[in-house]
Amino acid sequence: MRMSQGVEWAVHSLLNLAWLGDGEPVPVATLATGHDLPRAYLNKQLQLLVKAGLLKSVPGARGGFLLARPEESITLLDVFDAMEGDAPLFRCAEIRQCGSVGARTGGDFSTACAVNSAMGRAERAWRQALAEQTLAEVRASADAHAPSMGRTVRRAFGFD
Numbered sequence: 001m002r003m004s005q006g007v008e009w010a011v012h013s014l015l016n017l018a019w020l021g022d023g024e025p026v027p028v029a030t031l032a033t034g035h036d037l038p039r040a041y042l043n044k045q046l047q048l049l050v051k052a053g054l055l056k057s058v059p060g061a062r063g064g065f066l067l068a069r070p071e072e073s074i075t076l077l078d079v080f081d082a083m084e085g086d087a088p089l090f091r092c093a094e095i096r097q098c099g100s101v102g103a104r105t106g107g108d109f110s111t112a113c114a115v116n117s118a119m120g121r122a123e124r125a126w127r128q129a130l131a132e133q134t135l136a137e138v139r140a141s142a143d144a145h146a147p148s149m150g151r152t153v154r155r156a157f158g159f160d
Contacts, residue, residue, distance in 0.1 A: 007079060010048070018135060024064075027064040028064065031064075031065065048083055055068050071139060072135075075130060090120070
């Protein structure tokens with residue numbers, strides 16, 4: 001499984017908005033410039049976060065984006081699902097029923113496919129791990145690793 005770059009961009013954008021945290025909207029151009037991201041593409045990603053209720057979009061000359069919820073209530077699963085959707089990652093095609101192997105099984109497929117079951121368990125564990133990590137926790141970890149990051153973000157975006 002691969003995640004799109006949009007997931008990474010979304011998490012970093014949310015973190016940057018959390019560090020800025022003054023309730024003022026930040027223009028997409030400012031957010032894009034902070035990491036040399038293409039403005040139009042980032043804007044599409046941010047609109048997905050708005051649709052998911054993670055960001056607010058403020059129109060107008062002094063508009064931009066700001067967190068719609070406290071960072072403690074935004075999980076990595078919220079971000080992933082906003083960017084990638086919540087459809088199952090594994091889609092069982094029931095190949096156990098196909099070909100010469102399928103023909104020799106006698107046609108009893110009443111039990112769940114073991115491969116599908118294993119993949120489902122793995123995905124549920126992965127989703128649970130994402131659901132247990134909030135943006136606030138990621139920010140705290142980043143702050144512990146790089147204590148000056150919040151100040152750096154504020155300066156880079158012209159907030160200090």
